[in-house]
Amino acid sequence: MSYKNFFTYFKKNKVVLIFLSLFILSAMLSYIGPVSGDGCWHISASKYIAKTNKIPFDEPLGRPTYFWPPFLFHLVATFFYKISDVIKLNTVFLILPLSYLGTLIFTYLIAKEDFNKKIAIFSVLFLGTTPLFLDYSSNYFIEVFLTFFVTGSIYFARKKKILLSGLFFGLALFSKLNGLFILPVLIYLIYKKKKLQLKPYLTFMLSSIIGLIPYIRNYVLLKNPIWPFLNSIFHGAIGPFADRGLSVDVNYIQALKTSILSFFGVPHGTLEYSLERIKSIINIDVSALIYFIFFIEIVIVAVVLVWGLKYKIKEKTTYFIWILFFIPLQIIYLFNIGSIFLRYYLPIYPVIAIFFGIGLYNIMLKYNKHKKIIFFSVLFLFSIFILTVSAKHVVAAISWNHFQPDFEFIKKNTAPDSLIYYAGQCLTTNTDRYSTTLPEDYSKINKNAIIFFNADYYIEPQSSLSEPEQNKIIETTKCTIIYSNKITGTKLCQVG
Numbered sequence: 001m002s003y004k005n006f007f008t009y010f011k012k013n014k015v016v017l018i019f020l021s022l023f024i025l026s027a028m029l030s031y032i033g034p035v036s037g038d039g040c041w042h043i044s045a046s047k048y049i050a051k052t053n054k055i056p057f058d059e060p061l062g063r064p065t066y067f068w069p070p071f072l073f074h075l076v077a078t079f080f081y082k083i084s085d086v087i088k089l090n091t092v093f094l095i096l097p098l099s100y101l102g103t104l105i106f107t108y109l110i111a112k113e114d115f116n117k118k119i120a121i122f123s124v125l126f127l128g129t130t131p132l133f134l135d136y137s138s139n140y141f142i143e144v145f146l147t148f149f150v151t152g153s154i155y156f157a158r159k160k161k162i163l164l165s166g167l168f169f170g171l172a173l174f175s176k177l178n179g180l181f182i183l184p185v186l187i188y189l190i191y192k193k194k195k196l197q198l199k200p201y202l203t204f205m206l207s208s209i210i211g212l213i214p215y216i217r218n219y220v221l222l223k224n225p226i227w228p229f230l231n232s233i234f235h236g237a238i239g240p241f242a243d244r245g246l247s248v249d250v251n252y253i254q255a256l257k258t259s260i261l262s263f264f265g266v267p268h269g270t271l272e273y274s275l276e277r278i279k280s281i282i283n284i285d286v287s288a289l290i291y292f293i294f295f296i297e298i299v300i301v302a303v304v305l306v307w308g309l310k311y312k313i314k315e316k317t318t319y320f321i322w323i324l325f326f327i328p329l330q331i332i333y334l335f336n337i338g339s340i341f342l343r344y345y346l347p348i349y350p351v352i353a354i355f356f357g358i359g360l361y362n363i364m365l366k367y368n369k370h371k372k373i374i375f376f377s378v379l380f381l382f383s384i385f386i387l388t389v390s391a392k393h394v395v396a397a398i399s400w401n402h403f404q405p406d407f408e409f410i411k412k413n414t415a416p417d418s419l420i421y422y423a424g425q426c427l428t429t430n431t432d433r434y435s436t437t438l439p440e441d442y443s444k445i446n447k448n449a450i451i452f453f454n455a456d457y458y459i460e461p462q463s464s465l466s467e468p469e470q471n472k473i474i475e476t477t478k479c480t481i482i483y484s485n486k487i488t489g490t491k492l493c494q495v496g
Contacts, residue, residue, distance in 0.1 A: 009043055009294040016120060019104060022128040025386065028098035030138035031090075033393035034400040036459070039140030042069075042425035043092075045316050045433065046077035050085075057221065060436035061448040062425040068227045070214035072174035073145050085352040093138075099148040100137035104128050106151040107350040111156065111357055114315050123350075123357030129385040132342060133349050135392065141345040146175040150182045150347040154322065157189040162200045165190075166207030173211025178344060181329045293384060300381050305352070308359025319351045338492040400430075406490040407431050409483050414450065420492075421445065424460030444474040445495055451479055 035043050044061040048054075055074075056067040073095070079090045104124050111120035127133055137144045169186060172179030186204070194200040215225035224236025231237075259305035326348050348369075360378060364371040410420070410431040420427060420435045427435040435452075439445060451473060457464045465473070469490070473479070479493035 019101060022096055022104060026100045026137045027094060027402055029389060029393050030097050032397055033138050034396050035140050035429050036293035036426060040429040043140050044075060044428040046074045049074055050081040060419060060434040061081040062428040062435055064437045065220060068218055070174050070176055072171060073142050096137050096144050099145045102148040103151050104156045107353060110155055111354045119357040119361045122360045125352040125382055126356040127349060127353035129382040131385050131389050133346060134389045135492040136343055136346060143343045146172055146179055147347045149175055150179055151350050153186060157186050159194050162203045163207045166204035170211035174214060178329055181326050182347060184405060185318060232257055255412055262407045283452050297381060297384060304356050306358040307363055308355035311362060322351050323348050344351040403488050406485055419446055419449045420452055421449060424463040424465055426460060442473050445477050447496040449495045451493040453493060454489050456489055
């Protein structure tokens, strides 16, 4: 194909160009962005599987707990790691961008079938640039991977392809327990298409049985198929993260604020921390500008969504069941962690995006004379979304790179089976060494282990240890400082 034919093709197939552009955007963010948070645990487990060909159980891979999550993502990542070893190129960073692309395609197909091509395109543009969805398509968390299978299962159920719908539902369960909460809408769709015929339900059940594998494993090893959730009911193995009963200490106003800020791409939903990090890097206080931008974003999104929700549509029941049955999901997390995280709801983002597409389409119809102004205003909103996520990834990359000398020292000067005491999840990911949290009783620290000291470890604050605490550990364990970096503030103390 000549370059002229190449550009002619994309000119005629704008949808393909949109999909390709968004995929490239996600892939670039995934490539430059560091692994962080829960993503570190998932990647560390994937590396372990790739190296040993075994599913981890109680190995110290960054969390002081059993390896309990459904592990389809980890198996896929293992496959990509093995490919990377053969071709000598990193391919693992493509897993979530491919899941992101698949979700966009299924969302487009659903919206186009129910409405029209324009609404489908608007839905894809909103979903593809929404900060939380775009961010999680490039940071090694499981939610976008899960959303791909959830959206695919719904699409195939609507098309009466029950076998594929069941398979995708099973793979959603194999990805994360949250996938279970899409089952009511799938049953509704099967009933709507097939009524009470027995064969479709049996087909669905049998084709989704693959999703039970990790839960059977958990029952055998931990006596609770959904460990650590509802552990007080199942009487499963005792361990960190097992539920402690419904939390009554949740600040719901703060949770709402955090959720809204998370939707617009603020790390951890905490704007103050983000503003401090930006100011420390560029030495300029941009608080007023950031607050103004967020206000404009919230107003535009709210107006368009409300406009979309007020229209009567034939598939409204399907969409509302899709959303409604994800609400109970939060209860099991309140039992375990007492917090609300908006990322758990990413599987309903395609519905939100479709309502946004409906709203934008009808606003442009009503105010036809101003439709270009409206469309370009929304495009500007999408651009702000992209810039927000891009800035977040750049700031995160700079922050993590600051500590790269510490990681390199560990990789070059410690044995592969070394154990390092460190309270975060990401040291194992960055050094390929085992890590776990310090015991409350410092006299129980393993001999020959290494202790990671840093009084201001802002990339994983839970790993920070004050100078008095460091001195207490040194006095108790008689460990010897083997590394000290004045620039990063990191010290490594060898026990024994």
